[in-house]
Amino acid sequence: MAKEGEKMLSVADLERAGSKKLPDSIREFYNSGSTEQLTIHENSRAFSKYRVRPRVLVDVSKADTSTNLFGGQRVSFPLGVSPAGVQAMAHPDGETATSRACAKRGVSMGISSFSNYSITEVRSAGTNVAPIIHVMQLYTMKDRDLQLRIIRDAELAGCTAIFLTADSPVLGVRYNEWRNDFRTPAGLAFPIIELTTERIQNQTHDSGFTAFNDDAHNWTRDIPWLRSVTKMQIWIKGVLTAEDTLLAVQYGCDGIIVSNHGGRQLDGVPATIDALPECVAAANGRIRVHVDGGIRTGTDIFKALAFGAECCWVGRPAIWGLAVSLSMAVACQMGSVHTECLGRPAENSFAA
Ligand SMILES: Cc1cc2nc3c(=O)[nH]c(=O)nc-3n(C[C@H](O)[C@H](O)[C@H](O)COP(=O)(O)O)c2cc1C
Ligand SMILES: CC(C)CC(=O)C(=O)O
Numbered sequence: 001m002a003k004e005g006e007k008m009l010s011v012a013d014l015e016r017a018g019s020k021k022l023p024d025s026i027r028e029f030y031n032s033g034s035t036e037q038l039t040i041h042e043n044s045r046a047f048s049k050y051r052v053r054p055r056v057l058v059d060v061s062k063a064d065t066s067t068n069l070f071g072g073q074r075v076s077f078p079l080g081v082s083p084a085g086v087q088a089m090a091h092p093d094g095e096t097a098t099s100r101a102c103a104k105r106g107v108s109m110g111i112s113s114f115s116n117y118s119i120t121e122v123r124s125a126g127t128n129v130a131p132i133i134h135v136m137q138l139y140t141m142k143d144r145d146l147q148l149r150i151i152r153d154a155e156l157a158g159c160t161a162i163f164l165t166a167d168s169p170v171l172g173v174r175y176n177e178w179r180n181d182f183r184t185p186a187g188l189a190f191p192i193i194e195l196t197t198e199r200i201q202n203q204t205h206d207s208g209f210t211a212f213n214d215d216a217h218n219w220t221r222d223i224p225w226l227r228s229v230t231k232m233q234i235w236i237k238g239v240l241t242a243e244d245t246l247l248a249v250q251y252g253c254d255g256i257i258v259s260n261h262g263g264r265q266l267d268g269v270p271a272t273i274d275a276l277p278e279c280v281a282a283a284n285g286r287i288r289v290h291v292d293g294g295i296r297t298g299t300d301i302f303k304a305l306a307f308g309a310e311c312c313w314v315g316r317p318a319i320w321g322l323a324v325s326l327s328m329a330v331a332c333q334m335g336s337v338h339t340e341c342l343g344r345p346a347e348n349s350f351a352a
Contacts, residue, residue, distance in 0.1 A: 008324075011296040011317050018090075018320025025180035026089050030319050033263030034172035039271070040263025043294025046271030050303050069108060069311055070160045070233060070254075073133050076106030079301060082262075082292045082315040083137035083163060083237075085114025088188050091322035098318050099126035099134070108133035110163055110313065111192075113150065118191040123157040135161040137237065139168060140217035150192055151230050160233060162226065163257060167238025169215040171206040172265040178204075223251040235290075238265070240275040242282035245289075255288035262293055262315045273304060280308030 008014050019027050033040025065077035081102055088094030094116045102109040103126035111122050111134055119136065126132040136154035141147040151162070176182065183204065189196050193212065226234050233254035239245055240260060248256050258279050260269045269275075272293035283289050291304050292313035301312045 014320045018323035021323045028176035032176045035267040042271040046273045047300045078311040080108035080313045081318045082313040083110030083112035084315045085112040088116035095122045096125035103129035103132040110135050119153045119157045134159045137163045140214045142214045163237040165237045167265045171209040242278040245279045245282035258291040276307045
């Protein structure tokens with residue numbers, strides 16, 4: 001375990017250091033899962049069931065982790081930072097700092113609808129450093145005009161895809177938020193959804209979310225509508241089953257993110273690494289499959305790729321990085337481990 005002043009060598013070290021910097025209620029908002037915390041714990045634990053079956057005497061002197069995502073855009077390795085809201089509670093620069101860090105390391109970033117900075121601010125913070133892929137996370141919203149304004153802003157700013165979050169008809173039951181009567185600190189803005197904290201100060205997150213989000217969302221109404229209003233790629237975030245993967249194929253989506261929202265939505269659903277194989281099999285190469293949830297090491301990334309994911313995403317590690325003002329520690333750490341273990345993916349396999 002890293003002590004004060006010691007080098008941070010792993011994401012676990014970063015979690016401890018970042019968590020220590022945060023006030024209790026903010027730390028619990030970021031770090032917790034819903035109700036019994038089954039799924040959040042399972043997400044990480046499930047990776048340890050699987051062992052890497054290595055091949056030796058393979059030339060890894062020129063290992064290259066770069067790859068193409070979203071139909072031809074180059075990234076330095078198959079990792080992105082998942083959309084996560086309210087990052088300015090961890091560091092005043094919030095999502096703009098995450099964007100700079102992602103651009104510096106050549107990885108993609110998801111912009112949450114609950115970002116504390118506008119789409120243009122987040123995107124230009126990154127593109128001022130280096131070319132970067134941004135995807136725009138969207139909810140199905142009661143206010144369709146606002147949803148359309150977000151889509152147009154994302155297009156204008158140059159986002160590549162919409163990640164439609166499908167696992168949140170209502171906000172997950174997070175006891176920590178209720179116990180702590182958690183509210184976003186005053187002074188932070190939510191420019192993408194056109195709200196200031198002053199306007200929502202009397203609302204808890206779950207009541208605010210209920211007012212904003214359309215729990216009547218469904219495949220037949222929402223996906224054709226999205227398709228009719230934008231040429232951006234449409235990805236469904238929050239898929240955990242073969243059945244929903246097949247629906248994503250049927251509705252002409254470009255990809256899915258196998259995700260349980262980092263264990264923050266319905267508790268008791270499977271770990272994403274366990275759900276991944278059935279989704280990959282159902283996709284059968286017709287749409288792309290990415291995954292997030294509990295990914296904390298390069299070997300986790302390797303295992304997800306070996307199970308057929310094209311790319312992995314991480315949520316909380318970037319927030320812990322912000323909290324210690326070291327966003328890039330995440331990507332550096334994961335990048336080096338990833339480089340070490342990736343070798344030649346086609347020549348490596350592993351068994352449960
Ligand atoms: C503090 C926090 C806020 C989040 N906000 C959003 C959000 O606004 N929209 C969304 O689709 N997912 C959101 N997520 C879920 C992430 O996109 C991602 O699925 C999850 O964090 C991945 O798990 P990990 O944190 O274990 O890496 C949030 C996650 C956290 C931790
Ligand atoms: C700001 C919240 C509504 C976002 C969040 O906590 C989540 O999606 O998990």
